[in-house]
Amino acid sequence: MTENIIKSLKKRDSRTISRCISLVENQEPSYLEFLSSIFPYTGNSYRIGITGAPGSGKSTLTDQLIKIILEQNLSVAVIAIDPSSPFNGGAILGDRVRFVNDFKNKNTFFRSMSTRGAQGGLAVSTKLVADIFDACNFDIIIFETVGVGQVEIDVIEAVDTVVVTLVPESGDDIQMMKGGLMEIADLYAINKSDRQGADRLYTSLNKTLELNEYSDWSPDIIKTIATNSKGIDLLYKSIMRHKDFLGKSKVGLRKLNQRYIKTVKSFISNFLIDEFWSNKIDNHIKKELNLDYNKRISPYEMANTLLKK
Amino acid sequence: MTENIIKSLKKRDSRTISRCISLVENQEPSYLEFLSSIFPYTGNSYRIGITGAPGSGKSTLTDQLIKIILEQNLSVAVIAIDPSSPFNGGAILGDRVRFVNDFKNKNTFFRSMSTRGAQGGLAVSTKLVADIFDACNFDIIIFETVGVGQVEIDVIEAVDTVVVTLVPESGDDIQMMKGGLMEIADLYAINKSDRQGADRLYTSLNKTLELNEYSDWSPDIIKTIATNSKGIDLLYKSIMRHKDFLGKSKVGLRKLNQRYIKTVKSFISNFLIDEFWSNKIDNHIKKELNLDYNKRISPYEMANTLLKK
Numbered sequence: 203m204t205e206n207i208i209k210s211l212k213k214r215d216s217r218t219i220s221r222c223i224s225l226v227e228n229q230e231p232s233y234l235e236f237l238s239s240i241f242p243y244t245g246n247s248y249r250i251g252i253t254g255a256p257g258s259g260k261s262t263l264t265d266q267l268i269k270i271i272l273e274q275n276l277s278v279a280v281i282a283i284d285p286s287s288p289f290n291g292g293a294i295l296g297d298r299v300r301f302v303n304d305f306k307n308k309n310t311f312f313r314s315m316s317t318r319g320a321q322g323g324l325a326v327s328t329k330l331v332a333d334i335f336d337a338c339n340f341d342i343i344i345f346e347t348v349g350v351g352q353v354e355i356d357v358i359e360a361v362d363t364v365v366v367t368l369v370p371e372s373g374d375d376i377q378m379m380k381g382g383l384m385e386i387a388d389l390y391a392i393n394k395s396d397r398q399g400a401d402r403l404y405t406s407l408n409k410t411l412e413l414n415e416y417s418d419w420s421p422d423i424i425k426t427i428a429t430n431s432k433g434i435d436l437l438y439k440s441i442m443r444h445k446d447f448l449g450k451s452k453v454g455l456r457k458l459n460q461r462y463i464k465t466v467k468s469f470i471s472n473f474l475i476d477e478f479w480s481n482k483i484d485n486h487i488k489k490e491l492n493l494d495y496n497k498r499i500s501p502y503e504m505a506n507t508l509l510k511k
Numbered sequence: 512m513t514e515n516i517i518k519s520l521k522k523r524d525s526r527t528i529s530r531c532i533s534l535v536e537n538q539e540p541s542y543l544e545f546l547s548s549i550f551p552y553t554g555n556s557y558r559i560g561i562t563g564a565p566g567s568g569k570s571t572l573t574d575q576l577i578k579i580i581l582e583q584n585l586s587v588a589v590i591a592i593d594p595s596s597p598f599n600g601g602a603i604l605g606d607r608v609r610f611v612n613d614f615k616n617k618n619t620f621f622r623s624m625s626t627r628g629a630q631g632g633l634a635v636s637t638k639l640v641a642d643i644f645d646a647c648n649f650d651i652i653i654f655e656t657v658g659v660g661q662v663e664i665d666v667i668e669a670v671d672t673v674v675v676t677l678v679p680e681s682g683d684d685i686q687m688m689k690g691g692l693m694e695i696a697d698l699y700a701i702n703k704s705d706r707q708g709a710d711r712l713y714t715s716l717n718k719t720l721e722l723n724e725y726s727d728w729s730p731d732i733i734k735t736i737a738t739n740s741k742g743i744d745l746l747y748k749s750i751m752r753h754k755d756f757l758g759k760s761k762v763g764l765r766k767l768n769q770r771y772i773k774t775v776k777s778f779i780s781n782f783l784i785d786e787f788w789s790n791k792i793d794n795h796i797k798k799e800l801n802l803d804y805n806k807r808i809s810p811y812e813m814a815n816t817l818l819k820k
C-alpha cells in the first residue's frame with residue numbers, strides 16, 4: 203500500500219501529492235507512519251527560501267525562477283507561505299495556482315499554505331510538506347514567505363539558500379536590513395531595479411556587507427526586474443554558486459542535521475503536550491475559573507499544581 | 512522585597528518597570544515567582560489590539576489614541592510587536608520611543624518587543640509584559656502588531672478589542688480582508704481616508720459585514736486620517752462602545768478566562784519540554800547524525816525512541 207503511494211509520488215502524480223499533503227496538514231491518524239515511510243527517500247531536494255517585504259515582487263521572482271529551472275530540465279515544487287490567511291485556505295492565491303500549474307507538466311507543483319490548514323503549526327507543516335516534495339524527487343523546493351515573523355524564521359532556517367528581496371526607495375527594506383534580515387540572507391535580489399534609487403541601494407548594501415565579513419561566504423547582490431525577466435539568470439547562477447559553497451564547506455551538512463534535530467524536537471514537544479492534556483485535568487482549571495480573576499492562583503502556580511498531579 | 516517592587520510598579524517607576532520587563536523577557540531565575548506575586552494585581556487593564564498591513568498607519572493611529580486617552584485623564588501602556596526584527600532589539604523604533612516618552616508623565620509607557628528579546632517566544636513574552644503593565648494599573652494597554660502571522664494571532668486573541676486598520680486602494684487590504692482578518696476584527700479604521708477610494712472601501716466593507724451577521728456585535732467602520740488627528744475621537748468612542756458590549760454580554764469574561772487558560776497551558780508546555788531536554792538524550796541523536804541522512808531512522812521514530820527512554 204505505502205509502496206504504491208511512494209511509487210505514485212515518484213511519478214509526481216498530482217492527486218497522490220495532494221492527498222499526502224492533506225494527510226500531513228490535517229494530521230490524519232496515519233500521518234506519522236506515512237512520514238516515516240517516505241523519510242528514506244528525502245534529503246535530496248535543494249531548498250531555496252525567497253523572503254522579503256510585501257510588494258517586493260517575491261511571487262513574480264519565484265515564477266521567473268521556475269521558468270529558468272524548467273529550462274535546465276530540472277523540476278521544482280513551490281510552497282507559498284501565507285500566514286496572513288489564518289482562517290481560509292489561502293484561496294486568494296487561486297490565480298497564481300492556475301498560472302504556475304499552466305506549465306502542464308510534472309516538473310512543477312505549486313502549493314500555498316496558511317495557518318488555518320496547519321494543525322501542528324504552520325512552520326512544522328511547511329517542512330513536512332517539503333518532505334513530501336522531497337520524496338517526489340523534485341530537484342528544487344522553493345519556499346516563498348512574506349516578511350519574517352517567527353513562522354518564517356523557523357521555515358527559513360531550514361532551507362539551504364536564503365534569497366532576500368529588496369526594492370529601491372522602500373523604507374521597509376532599510377528597516378528589514380537593520381532588523382536582522384542581513385543575518386539570514388545568503389544572497390540579495392534588488393528587484394524592480396529600474397526604479398530610482400537602485401544604485402544607491404546597491405552601493406549602501408554592498409558597503410554594509412563589507413563591514414559584516416564574519417563568514418566564509420560573501421553574499422551576492424543581484425539586480426533584477428522580475429516583471430521583465432531581467433537578472434533572473436544571474437540570480438539563479440548565484441543560488442547555484444551558494445549551493446556549491448555549501449557542498450564544499452560542510453555548512454550544508456550542518457543545515458541538514460539541524461533540520462533533522464528540529465523535526466525530532468518538534469515531534470517530541472507535540473507528543474509530550476498531547477499526552478499531558480489527554481489526562482483529565484481540565485476540571486481543575488474550570489473550578490478556578492469560577493473565582494474572580496484576581497482571586498485565582500496565578501497561571502504559573504496552576505501549571506505547577508497540574509504538573510504535580 | 513517583592514512588596515517594594517509592587518509598590519514601585521504601582522507608582523509606575525520607569526526603572527522598576529524596565530527591570531521587571533527584562534526579568535520576564537530573559538526568563539531570569541525568579542521570573543515565575545515574580546509573575547505569581549503580581550498576578551493578584553492584574554486583570555484590570557483594558558487591552559486593545561491595533562493590527563493591519565505595513566504602511567496602514569498603525570503607529571500614527573496609536574500615537575493619536577494615546578493623546579486622546581491621556582486627555583481623559585487615563586493612563587496607557589503600549590507594546591509594539593516587531594517580529595520582523597529577530598536579531599536586534601527593535602532599535603529601529605528608537606525615534607518613536609523618544610516621541611511617546613516625550614509626554615513626560617507617568618501616565619504612559621512605550622515598549623517595543625522583537626523575537627530576539629523573547630526567550631520563551633514572542634507571543635508569550637508579550638502577554639507577560641502586559642501583565643506587568645496591568646499590575647502598574649495602566650487603564651489601557653495597546654498592542655500594536657504588524658500584519659497577522661501566528662505570533663500576532665496569538666497576541667490578538669488575548670486582547671479585549673481588536674482594531675483592524677485598512678487603507679484605501681491597497682490590494683493588500685482586500686487580501687487581508689478575504690484572508691480572515693474580518694473574523695478577528697471588532698472594529699475597523701479606514702485610515703488615510705482622504706485618499707481616493709475611501710468611500711468605495713467603506714461601502715464594500717459595509718456590505719461584506721452585513722453578509723457576515725453571525726454575532727451579537729456589529730463592528731463599526733471609522734474613517735480616520737491619523738496624521739491630521741481626524742476621526743480618532745470616533746475611533747476611541749467605538750472602542751469604548753465595544754468595551755461596554757463586552758461587559759454586558761459576558762464575552763469579556765470568556766476572553767479573560769481564555770487568557771488564563773492559555774497562559775497555564777504555555778507554562779506547562781515549556782516545563783514539560785525543558786524537563787525532557789535536560790535529560791541527557793542528545794547523545795542518542797548525535798550518534799544518528801553520523802549516518803548518511805537517508806540511512807537514519809525517521810525523526811518520528813527518533814522522537815518515539817527518545818520518549819520511551
